[in-house]
Amino acid sequence: MSKPSVAPASGTRDFLPADMQRRLDAFRIVRAAFEQHGFLPFDTPCFERLETLTGKYGDEGEKLIFKILKRGEALDRAEDGELADMALRYDLTVPTMRAVTANRHKLPRIFKRYQMAPVWRADRPGKGRFREFYQCDVDIVGSPSTLADIEVLSAMTAAIAGLSFTGYEIRLNSRKVLKGMMTAYDVPEALHGGAVTALDKLDKIGIDKLPEEFATQGLPPEVATPLVADLARADFAALLADKLAALPTGAAGLAEVAEIVGALGDRLVGGSIRFDPLLARGLDYYTGAIFEFVTPTYGGSIAGGGRYDGLTKLFGGKEEPVCGGSLGIERILMLTEQATTEVAGPTAYVTVWDADARTTALDLVRAIRAAGASAEVDLVGGKIGGQMKLAAERHCRFALIQGPDDRAAGVVQVKALGTGEQTAVPLAEVPGFLVSGT
Amino acid sequence: MSKPSVAPASGTRDFLPADMQRRLDAFRIVRAAFEQHGFLPFDTPCFERLETLTGKYGDEGEKLIFKILKRGEALDRAEDGELADMALRYDLTVPTMRAVTANRHKLPRIFKRYQMAPVWRADRPGKGRFREFYQCDVDIVGSPSTLADIEVLSAMTAAIAGLSFTGYEIRLNSRKVLKGMMTAYDVPEALHGGAVTALDKLDKIGIDKLPEEFATQGLPPEVATPLVADLARADFAALLADKLAALPTGAAGLAEVAEIVGALGDRLVGGSIRFDPLLARGLDYYTGAIFEFVTPTYGGSIAGGGRYDGLTKLFGGKEEPVCGGSLGIERILMLTEQATTEVAGPTAYVTVWDADARTTALDLVRAIRAAGASAEVDLVGGKIGGQMKLAAERHCRFALIQGPDDRAAGVVQVKALGTGEQTAVPLAEVPGFLVSGT
Numbered sequence: 001m002s003k004p005s006v007a008p009a010s011g012t013r014d015f016l017p018a019d020m021q022r023r024l025d026a027f028r029i030v031r032a033a034f035e036q037h038g039f040l041p042f043d044t045p046c047f048e049r050l051e052t053l054t055g056k057y058g059d060e061g062e063k064l065i066f067k068i069l070k071r072g073e074a075l076d077r078a079e080d081g082e083l084a085d086m087a088l089r090y091d092l093t094v095p096t097m098r099a100v101t102a103n104r105h106k107l108p109r110i111f112k113r114y115q116m117a118p119v120w121r122a123d124r125p126g127k128g129r130f131r132e133f134y135q136c137d138v139d140i141v142g143s144p145s146t147l148a149d150i151e152v153l154s155a156m157t158a159a160i161a162g163l164s165f166t167g168y169e170i171r172l173n174s175r176k177v178l179k180g181m182m183t184a185y186d187v188p189e190a191l192h193g194g195a196v197t198a199l200d201k202l203d204k205i206g207i208d209k210l211p212e213e214f215a216t217q218g219l220p221p222e223v224a225t226p227l228v229a230d231l232a233r234a235d236f237a238a239l240l241a242d243k244l245a246a247l248p249t250g251a252a253g254l255a256e257v258a259e260i261v262g263a264l265g266d267r268l269v270g271g272s273i274r275f276d277p278l279l280a281r282g283l284d285y286y287t288g289a290i291f292e293f294v295t296p297t298y299g300g301s302i303a304g305g306g307r308y309d310g311l312t313k314l315f316g317g318k319e320e321p322v323c324g325g326s327l328g329i330e331r332i333l334m335l336t337e338q339a340t341t342e343v344a345g346p347t348a349y350v351t352v353w354d355a356d357a358r359t360t361a362l363d364l365v366r367a368i369r370a371a372g373a374s375a376e377v378d379l380v381g382g383k384i385g386g387q388m389k390l391a392a393e394r395h396c397r398f399a400l401i402q403g404p405d406d407r408a409a410g411v412v413q414v415k416a417l418g419t420g421e422q423t424a425v426p427l428a429e430v431p432g433f434l435v436s437g438t
Numbered sequence: 439m440s441k442p443s444v445a446p447a448s449g450t451r452d453f454l455p456a457d458m459q460r461r462l463d464a465f466r467i468v469r470a471a472f473e474q475h476g477f478l479p480f481d482t483p484c485f486e487r488l489e490t491l492t493g494k495y496g497d498e499g500e501k502l503i504f505k506i507l508k509r510g511e512a513l514d515r516a517e518d519g520e521l522a523d524m525a526l527r528y529d530l531t532v533p534t535m536r537a538v539t540a541n542r543h544k545l546p547r548i549f550k551r552y553q554m555a556p557v558w559r560a561d562r563p564g565k566g567r568f569r570e571f572y573q574c575d576v577d578i579v580g581s582p583s584t585l586a587d588i589e590v591l592s593a594m595t596a597a598i599a600g601l602s603f604t605g606y607e608i609r610l611n612s613r614k615v616l617k618g619m620m621t622a623y624d625v626p627e628a629l630h631g632g633a634v635t636a637l638d639k640l641d642k643i644g645i646d647k648l649p650e651e652f653a654t655q656g657l658p659p660e661v662a663t664p665l666v667a668d669l670a671r672a673d674f675a676a677l678l679a680d681k682l683a684a685l686p687t688g689a690a691g692l693a694e695v696a697e698i699v700g701a702l703g704d705r706l707v708g709g710s711i712r713f714d715p716l717l718a719r720g721l722d723y724y725t726g727a728i729f730e731f732v733t734p735t736y737g738g739s740i741a742g743g744g745r746y747d748g749l750t751k752l753f754g755g756k757e758e759p760v761c762g763g764s765l766g767i768e769r770i771l772m773l774t775e776q777a778t779t780e781v782a783g784p785t786a787y788v789t790v791w792d793a794d795a796r797t798t799a800l801d802l803v804r805a806i807r808a809a810g811a812s813a814e815v816d817l818v819g820g821k822i823g824g825q826m827k828l829a830a831e832r833h834c835r836f837a838l839i840q841g842p843d844d845r846a847a848g849v850v851q852v853k854a855l856g857t858g859e860q861t862a863v864p865l866a867e868v869p870g871f872l873v874s875g876t
């Protein structure tokens with residue numbers, strides 16, 4: 001029999017202790033930032049009934065959903081093509097909208113939630129692209145105020161600052177600005193969606209290919225040509241502002257964008273924010289402010305979001321204002337990866353002199369833990385020299401030794417493994433010594 | 439069109455903020471206990487290649503594995519019955535053994551790991567039985583010492599004590615004791631496994647049905663009858679000890695059990711431990727100490743585990759000593775459920791007097807957060823009375839108000855929502871006031 005493969009499934013990862021400690025630290029930081037902003041934890045299951053997810057992510061997205069095979073009789077009865085009844089969540093937004101709708105009466109009028117959880121996509125795995133990855137989302141349900149958009153961005157930027165990530169730029173726009181723009185450039189209403197889809201590709205295809213993309217979306221050349229000409233101008237933002245002054249929706253969008261930039265502009269740590277009238281964002285459901293966090297060092301975005309009033313209607317809920325954002329924590333972790341990834345071991349390693357010393361050793365680890373420090377007992381035995389070596393390998397800060405003479409004297413030798421400094425500490429004072437030295 | 443269902447998938451749950459806060463607290467406590475014992479975090483993906491999980495859990499277990507449907511061309515090409523290529527993890531042990539084998543050279547000789555993560559089983563949902571639930575596992579790879587078994591139990595009991603759960607009893611046995619027992623009662627070697635399987639059902643079926651179960655497993659009556667007769671005796675443990683004295687394996691098992699009971703017996707908070715020669719545990723792979731945490735108030739067990747030397751061979755790794763345990767955190771959470779489940783809201787609710795006060799309000803929340811407290815800004819507007827009501831609904835501890843007179847005086851009214859006490863605090867001192875009062 002050939003050896004079984006020990007690789008994790010394609011596009012997924014095992015996380016060794018050094019990686020996990022780093023990830024847990026990051027999650028702690030993000031959680032603290034979100035909670036400081038008054039967002040509350042709210043979780044949904046990892047899988048959903050299939051119909052909860054289908055029809056929500058467009059054709060391309062839908063292909064990437066991992067579906068769960070029916071079981072037992074249900075599978076035997078399954079017709080062709082109806083082999084699955086559930087699916088792993090593809091993002092956190094859609095399941096949250098389902099769960100908010102289901103529990104609306106139990107939630108406060110203004111509901112601020114966060115979630116840090118894995119999502120799954122059957123994407124082709126590649127560098128920095130995984131099939132299982134975490135997202136960190138914040139959302140505010142129930143407030144149409146621009147203050148809500150500001151608070152979402154404030155929580156996200158606080159999390160990023162906490163992670164010591166710098167050098168990002170927030171590109172900010174509003175679907176209202178885009179709507180005004182379409183009106184100002186005489187794009188027929190029926191083609192607004194298509195024009196936004198084309199604009200969303202601008203980053204990838206460049207302005208030269210934009211006329212082609214507009215044509216694909218059905219924009220007549222007499223509409224597309226002057227629009228593309230103006231979009232290419234360096235002063236397009238100012239030009240657009242003039243054109244939108246007389247258009248209520250467009251002007252409202254500009255005012256919102258201005259308020260958001262004003263509230264955050266000077267206060268970001270390690271980042272900046274600017275109005276970008278060309279930012280479109282792919283998904284249909286946005287209705288107001290939209291944003292993307294980009295970095296010059298990394299092609300893609302590290303975060304994104306916006307206002308999607310009315311998404312609660314998806315699941316038969318009443319129409320409500322909602323805005324939110326999603327932090328691509330995996331990308332941030334990748335970009336902030338440190339050169340050294342050393343495990344942080346427990347504080348104390350309690351050696352065991354001989355079999356008779358086991359009880360004393362166990363009592364000592366117990367006392368150290370009770371005092372609030374971490375400790376482990378040697379599990380290998382043998383010579384003390386070997387146990388000391390093990391203590392260092394395990395990244396412990398102190399090795400504790402009690403030989404027969406120490407025992408007679410009621411002391412423990414506490415050796416700091418970094419400096420080699422050794423102190424004889426009375427047995428009862430060891431926990432206090434370690435905690436104060438921690 | 440009928441309203442779409444908003445229910446989560448069968449057997450899964452949405453967690454509202456009060457539930458989530460309680461769960462996160464519990465996870466924090468368990469994590470701290472495990473880390474204090476020198477266990478390091480080590481995570482595997484939520485799904486595995488199908489062959490990693492098949493053939494590991496017995497026929498009954500295997501039926502409960504959620505499989506993931508193949509995608510695209512792989513599905514088109516799939517033969518009947520080979521529709522899935524991956525599966526959601528059924529427990530944490532098997533994926534960990536795969537990941538340990540894959541990464542053995544990067545891990546320390548003695549590897550102590552913990553994981554707190556969801557697993558999925560297609561069980562029939564019922565009270566306290568879910569299809570998605572968390573397990574909290576600790577394992578020690580590489581040590582055959584009884585100290586390792588003691589440390590596993592010590593970490594688990596520390597976690598349970600941290601969760602303020604009391605009234606459990608650890609039933610402890612050893613597969614070596616069971617082996618000695620089989621030898622002492624002349625059970626043919628080939629029937630040892632079957633006899634253990636029968637014994638494992640004792641709790642469910644009772645001693646009266648045991649002869650039948652032994653017969654099913656092929657034990658001849660002349661072997662089964664005297665064994666059942668002795669098993670029914672109140673002094674069976676003492677009787678067995680006498681019989682095992684002359685049998686090396688059995689005697690070694692008894693000595694291990696005695697050392698574990700001795701090390702933990704007097705030191706458990708809210709629990710007890712006792713040798714139970716009738717404890718068998720279902721799974722084949724155990725080789726040494728085995729244990730189960732039972733509670734009189736709850737039929738089933740809240741934790742279990744044991745020593746399973748050699749399980750690393752499953753994935754072609756070298757044979758290594760391993761012991762570990764799994765905490766049923768969902769059951770513990772259910773049993774410790776509190777009468778009140780009130781959300782803990784942020785510390786401060788900053789009201790907004792009028793549109794002109796938005797910038798000041800945002801600056802104030804920012805300053806409070808920078809000082810380390812949590813704060814949120816009103817997102818509704820309108821009369822201050824309404825905003826105050828909202829602050830209370832959101833479980834904030836203080837509401838902050840700055841009317842025109844306060845503004846002129848450079849102060850903020852800080853109202854404690856519990857007592858109604860109101861203090862005028864100079865604007866710059868508000869963060870300090872809140873932090874010291876937190």
